Amino acid sequence: MDNAGEFKPIEPIPHDLLREPLIWFFAEHYRHRDVCARLIDLSQSIVFDDVALRDVYVFLDRDLPLHVIDEEDDLFPLLRRRCEPDDQIEKVLGMLSAEHANDMMDAAAVRALVARALAEQSGLASFVEARSTIEPFCQQQKRHIAMENAVVLPIARHRLNEADLISLGQRLAARRGLGDPFKSVP
Amino acid sequence: MIRTLLENNMHWASARVRAEPDFFRRLSAQQAPDYLWIGCSDSRVPANEIVGLDPGELFVHRNIANLAPPRDINFLAVLQFSIEVLKVRHIIVCGHYGCGGVRAALDTQRRGLIDHWLQPVADLAHRHVEHLEEIADFDTRVNVACEHNVRAQVEYLGHNPFVTDAWRRNQKLAIHGWIYSIRDGLLRDLDLTVGRPKDVDRLASRAWFPNG
Numbered sequence: 001m002d003n004a005g006e007f008k009p010i011e012p013i014p015h016d017l018l019r020e021p022l023i024w025f026f027a028e029h030y031r032h033r034d035v036c037a038r039l040i041d042l043s044q045s046i047v048f049d050d051v052a053l054r055d056v057y058v059f060l061d062r063d064l065p066l067h068v069i070d071e072e073d074d075l076f077p078l079l080r081r082r083c084e085p086d087d088q089i090e091k092v093l094g095m096l097s098a099e100h101a102n103d104m105m106d107a108a109a110v111r112a113l114v115a116r117a118l119a120e121q122s123g124l125a126s127f128v129e130a131r132s133t134i135e136p137f138c139q140q141q142k143r144h145i146a147m148e149n150a151v152v153l154p155i156a157r158h159r160l161n162e163a164d165l166i167s168l169g170q171r172l173a174a175r176r177g178l179g180d181p182f183k184s185v186p
Numbered sequence: 187m188i189r190t191l192l193e194n195n196m197h198w199a200s201a202r203v204r205a206e207p208d209f210f211r212r213l214s215a216q217q218a219p220d221y222l223w224i225g226c227s228d229s230r231v232p233a234n235e236i237v238g239l240d241p242g243e244l245f246v247h248r249n250i251a252n253l254a255p256p257r258d259i260n261f262l263a264v265l266q267f268s269i270e271v272l273k274v275r276h277i278i279v280c281g282h283y284g285c286g287g288v289r290a291a292l293d294t295q296r297r298g299l300i301d302h303w304l305q306p307v308a309d310l311a312h313r314h315v316e317h318l319e320e321i322a323d324f325d326t327r328v329n330v331a332c333e334h335n336v337r338a339q340v341e342y343l344g345h346n347p348f349v350t351d352a353w354r355r356n357q358k359l360a361i362h363g364w365i366y367s368i369r370d371g372l373l374r375d376l377d378l379t380v381g382r383p384k385d386v387d388r389l390a391s392r393a394w395f396p397n398g
Binding site: 069072073074076077079080081082083084085087089090091093094095097098100101167171174175 | 320322325329365369375376377395
């Protein structure tokens with residue numbers, strides 16, 4: 001996917017970052033933006049790229065749902081418990097949660113399209129609905145991520161205490177079948 | 187289909203004995219759990235399993251929406267027995283996100299007897315209706331109400347005479363509020379632990395929402 005034409009897979013997040021869970025979220029958002037850029041490229045190509053399609057399929061199928069749980073069942077409830085009235089967090093979180101629900105439906109449509117491309121060994125541009133399905137999804141993802149990076153994560157940095165961050169990092173790891181990141185020696 | 191359960195049981199008992207020949211002899215000799223678990227009846231929240239405890243280590247009471255109702259004779263009998271006879275040291279109220287009971291208490295659909303059972307949850311939601319309605323996404327609203335329901339049960343328990351009598355006797359007893367996510371199998375400590383009347387007062391004075 002780079003200029004030289006050599007495929008580079010979606011970069012995994014280094015496990016070390018589980019000890020810095022808020023950085024983990026930033027890194028995960030960076031990956032989401034990268035996946036969106038890949039999807040836009042793929043949606044404009046009629047060439048069948050098995051490896052690239054499979055890479056984004058796995059992300060949509062596994063990583064994205066986990067990320068929604070990271071936020072919906074972990075980060076956001078923690079923020080609700082820790083924030084002060086001045087933070088006015090509820091409106092932002094309420095909006096983001098509603099977007100998550102829609103994101104999962106839109107992601108399912110994109111994933112189904114990618115699965116179809118893989119099954120039929122076709123480039124995504126071969127399907128008439130490719131642009132109208134993928135572009136709005138990617139635009140929405142970018143807006144959503146920008147809001148989380150600009151508002152939610154800075155408030156989290158300010159409000160979550162050391163114990164919150166440790167338990168958050170431990171659950172991020174457990175959710176992915178990994179051991180306690182605070183017990184392993186770097 | 188029902189036969190499968192009996193067959194499973196035989197495999198389970200046999201595997202237990204293979205792993206620890208004295209397991210059932212030890213278990214039948216006495217029951218001495220340190221924990222009372224008050225959880226939801228939801229079949230996806232198996233109490234012993236999610237906390238990694240063996241039979242005999244957790245005294246369990248489950249009902250729809252993990253309530254600690256002050257007038258439910260079944261619950262009160264469990265509570266008294268666990269505190270006064272088993273002398274448990276910890277009571278865990280464990281809710282779960284997406285709880286169907288809490289969801290039912292928040293909507294307006296009539297379901298019959300269950301509505302009466304869920305009345306305390308509906309009352310709690312009604313007390314915080316302005317704040318809850320600020321949460322646009324209904325699933326999120328349900329999840330917030332699930333956490334609040336756990337807190338309400340911890341507070342009820344903190345005022346329960348069996349609990350306050352135990353504290354008066356200097357019996358070590360802490361009440362904890364946790365929540366479980368069926369989506370990832372993980373528990374969250376809601377920081378509601380109380381171990382004496384002062385803690386209960388402090389908890390009762392804590393804001394329910396970030397905006398008051």
